Amino acid sequence: QVQLVESGGGVVQPGRSLRLSCAASGFTFSNSAMHWLRQAPGKGLEWVAVISYDGSNEYYGDSVKGRFTISRDNSKNTVYVQMNSLRAEDTALYYCATARHLWLITYWGQGTLVTVSS
Amino acid sequence: DIQMTQSPSSLSASVGDRVTITCQASQDISNYLNWFQQKPGKAPKLLIYDTSNLETGVPSRFSGSGSGTDFTFTISSLQPEDIATYYCQQYHNLPTFGQGTRLELE
Numbered sequence: 001q002v003q004l005v006e007s008g009g010g011v012v013q014p015g016r017s018l019r020l021s022c023a024a025s026g027f028t029f030s031n032s033a034m035h036w037l038r039q040a041p042g043k044g045l046e047w048v049a050v051i052s053y054d055g056s057n058e059y060y061g062d063s064v065k066g067r068f069t070i071s072r073d074n075s076k077n078t079v080y081v082q083m084n085s086l087r088a089e090d091t092a093l094y095y096c097a098t099a100r101h102l103w104l105i106t107y108w109g110q111g112t113l114v115t116v117s118s
Numbered sequence: 119d120i121q122m123t124q125s126p127s128s129l130s131a132s133v134g135d136r137v138t139i140t141c142q143a144s145q146d147i148s149n150y151l152n153w154f155q156q157k158p159g160k161a162p163k164l165l166i167y168d169t170s171n172l173e174t175g176v177p178s179r180f181s182g183s184g185s186g187t188d189f190t191f192t193i194s195s196l197q198p199e200d201i202a203t204y205y206c207q208q209y210h211n212l213p214t215f216g217q218g219t220r221l222e223l224e
Contacts, residue, residue: 108161
């Protein structure tokens, strides 16, 4: 069965960087686009970024564009998001998710919590 | 960005009730509309994709309809395990979500 395990979350000071990882199993990772999404505490869902199955295309939400970079390593079945210049408003539970094609988000991992605070 | 407006924001209903949630897009999104269910402390789960297609394994009491800018999600007979927050999501442009509908038992 599909399994997505996020890691790398923690407490970080404003302006600093953090890299999240998402290890995938149970499906053909190299054929699947992958997304990052987030949910601030007690709030709704926000899409962050997507990377195509081969890494050739990336798209970002306006709130993270220029600060976050999504990447993948198909040899490791892992997708990453490098988060730079973190702000308090980036505090959230970060989920990775698979996609049936580039844009149809299907299965989500359980998330990793990022807290940006001094 | 395409704005998605869900209503109501919260809803109380009894077991066996028919429950309806609406979602309105700020512009035409064709049928690129999905519905997710999120139970407390859990990740969202895809229930319906492309407006009306039931995801594999999802009970048939869940359904969706609509096109263009106006969409509806229905639970035909509410079950206790359906208590959750429901989100609509469009992907005509970069994905955006509705603000969610919290469904509670009366």
